[in-house]
Amino acid sequence: MSSSQDVFAAVHQHILEGNSEQAVSSTREGLSAGLAPMTLVYEAMIPALQEVGRRFEAGDYFLPEMLVAAAAMQASMEVVRPLLAESEAEPIGIFVMGTVAGDIHDIGKNLCNVMLESGGFRVIDLGINVPADAFVEAIREHRPDAVGMSAFVTTTMPEVDRTIQAIEAAGLRNEVKIMVGGAPLDQEYADQVGADGYAPDANSTVRVTKQLLGLE
């Protein structure tokens, strides 16, 4: 039986290296050794993903390493998520996420989801090619604190604008903070379409969202 520190180190390392299977088995090992699911998340998984983000920003990690680490993180989260629901862990916020209508790119969006989850948010992912109405419906249904929309090509950028307008027209604009992102977008465009925040990558999505919600 390994000590809790060994388990944390193993989960941390497997996520960093993107070994999903081993990350899962180390997570299970920790749980069966009696570690609290929350502790595993906070002592091993989140620090691992923060390190992944740091390495990405430093130019040590690129998309392949980042994607496999995110997948390993997700796999480990699958193991602990059912247990977290039983415990008292409340999410710090609800985040509705989607790629706008006409756009099918989701690599960046999915990385944001993992980062947001590990940052304590409950993420409701509407997927790709999400019409403006579906964003509106999801806001009504889930009453999120924040909504994120992603557009990857210049031709689908106008959908970001359109979706924000639909949220306004539905009278929901003041209910949520709106985050936008994707390759062709920038702060200037975010300001122009009346978004609350813009993030160029997954790491900063969490940071900016927390700032907008007054969580840090």
Added chain:
Amino acid sequence: MTPKERVLATINHQEPDRVPIVLGVSNATGIKMKPYRALKQLIGVNAEDRYLYDWPELGTAAPDEETLTRLGVDVRGVLDLEPDWVLEKNRSRPPHSDYVDSWGSGAKEVTPGEWFPMVTPLAAATTTEEIERYDWPDMDDPTRVAHVAEQAAALAAENEYAILATPWLLFPLERAFAMQGMDTFLMNLAMYPDFAEALLWKIEELCKTLMGHFLAALGENVDIIKVGDDLGTQESLLMSPQMYRQILKPVHADFLRFIKGRTGAKVLFHTDGDVFPLVDDLIEIGVDILNPIQTSAGKMANLEELKGRYGQDLIFCGGIDTSRVLPHGSPEDVRREVKRVIETLGVGGGLMIGAVHTVMNDVPAENVLAMVEAVEEFGHYPLGEAT
């Protein structure tokens, strides 16, 4: 100078009479059907709509000769085709159903008229056995290049334009994305590098077979061969320089060696994004012309440094921003951007102007016109003298 002489001078590192224009002759230098129609209307050309590669789902126009002439385009394209049976199969399939090419990869119609590459036949593969078992396309099918010799010979006989030849997507990495999905293949590069490498080499072997037939059909009648692979993202590289050098660079090097062993044409390498850290590698493996110089991406914005460090070795092709300037700028913004690009990358020659990416549906025709008019205004050598 004739357009051809202008291009030949440029790609041979001599100063031409004016900066050549490359537009509409291949997909990534191309123009989508909607802006093409608007452009024809704007300049009063009455010509039928045709698609590059006879491929409507790609959505890129094969511009007519009069439009190309009016725009001052200095090159003409020669392309391959999918085999007859694939073209016929796709022509006769139910409307809106998936488009599938000879590789088995293809596109789905996400919204009417918008097709995205989402048919990925090897999505689940992670072993070399699965690569061996796959039903790979027949690159010896003669219908792929049956038209090439005649078309290229006619252009050569005309002797007016430089010939830029582009077989469709003989790009190993991007073909791997098409076969597996981009995120899946990127993850396999990290998780199963032996598999990823084997897939790239398998694809390259097929690329070489088709490229061999294509080059044989072209014979002497080609000035520029276009190949590539998108290696950059908006802010950095798609993969680490180490991973590129270890896995993909040898594949590119072998492919370029193959091409250069069979033609004297210059090799134009298309690679999107911020690829600044790999430019030395690309020069080393034999790239002559770098395209598209995505000025909106990271260090590629630094045109002075690009020209200063690599201008001796490389010709630059592209440079006019398609993320903001062409779609959202005014014609005056476009004019200023063309001037800026010419005054940096164009010093002493070494530049061919074009849009960074395909001119998409959100680009006003006025801006396309403003781009080529600005080349006429600012692109004559010696630079800086009004024309």
